[in-house]
Amino acid sequence: MTDVPDASLKIPAFGEAVRAYARIGWLSFGGPAGQIALMHREFVDERRWVDESTFLHALNFCHLLPGPEAQQLATWIGWRLHGFRGGLAAGLLFVIPGALVMLGLSLLYVTAAGLGWFAALFVGIKAAVLAIVVQALLRIAGRALQTPLLRGIAVASFVALAAFAAPFPLVVLSALVAGWAAARWRPGWMKLAPAKNGAAPPRRSAWRESLTAALLWGAIWAAPMLLILVTLGRDHVLWDIGAFFSQLAVVTFGGAYAVLAYMAQAAVSGFGWLRPGEMADGLGLAETTPGPLILVTQFVGFLAAWRDAAPFTPFVAALLGSLLTLWVTFAPCFLWIFAFAPWIDRLERAAGLKGALAAVTAAVVGVIANLSLWFALHVLFRRLEPTAGGLDLPVLASVDWPAVLLAGLAFLLLFRFRLGIIPMLAICAAGGLILGLGGPLLDFA
Incomplete structure (x- = not known):
């Protein structure tokens, strides 16, 4: 370049x-x-x-x-x-x-779930997704973990999530504070490039532009939630969808991989929107579409509303859930850009922010490691049993050997032959069909 x-x-x-x-x-x-x-x-x-x-x-x-x-x-x-x-x-x-493609794939997912070939197809896709997540983990770790402090933050994040089920927002906030403090008082621990001196103050209009953008996009962000509150109330699934993904939009540092395990935990165990393993299906669909991988949230919102549709039909409810998820996921993105763009030169010189970002990126490595473990357990074993400490451990006798074979194929294609993600997904999906895998079919009725 x-x-x-x-x-x-x-x-x-x-x-x-x-x-x-x-x-x-x-x-x-x-x-x-x-x-x-x-x-x-x-x-x-x-x-x-x-x-x-x-x-x-x-x-x-x-x-x-x-x-x-x-x-x-x-x-x-x-x-x-x-x-x-x-x-x-x-x-x-x-x-x-990508949102249009994901909407079509989500509809196909719920309407074709009773077909044996469809279930077999997704066994291969889940195995491929496991390899993709591990690849993301290795890439981000190689780029982000440059100092002992950053490696310690990554390990601490993994342990907090995997062993103690710490809330994801708490992990991100802790990393932000640690990175900001280290950048201010021990910058050598972060190996940050020195901040530029002589920053010119932003022009006066920047304050007005930022305030206008914050008010406008804050109102846009809140508008559908106010409508739901007035018409359906706080007990409706659409309110839960909007509130949850609005919260997620504020803490989504590191992209879709970083929040997927937290999202899966909330969607499966907290709200009951998804069944175990379906998050891997959603990420597999998101990998096949153009646009940001965070579109996997659209899949979750679609399924959540489909399964709790009243007073709408399942399709109308799912369409509303899908659109609402997109709205509260991406309206904040426009808010951040339009509000902070006039300040970009000043932000580039803020050492504390750089340190906070470096620490969050290190924490994301631990988060993705936890996601890799979560996926591996749900893809490679048919049964998990909770322990007294709240951890889910695999039942070794329930190992899914065809899934292990497909996962091995995915790792070989991705790491040895460096095949692209889309061809690798296609080959693994075809492998699932050939092996005739199915397992319990999902009931969307």
């Missing part, structure tokens, strides 16, 4: 930019790394709408925020090129294609 001279930058017409955003929305497979690489090629290398340093500067800024960094980067680039309408267009078009 080479720097693009400022003189060569082009300001596109709004219509041309919208067409580029739509193209990226439909082609953004492969998780955040692939999506960011796609945007770099489109906006920096080929179209020369953004220079290299600005692109990386914006990416660092997006890493400071909760939510999917690739979608927020797209929103920021749209904001930089065409202001509010540009950011809105870029952010929405990054999400809408």
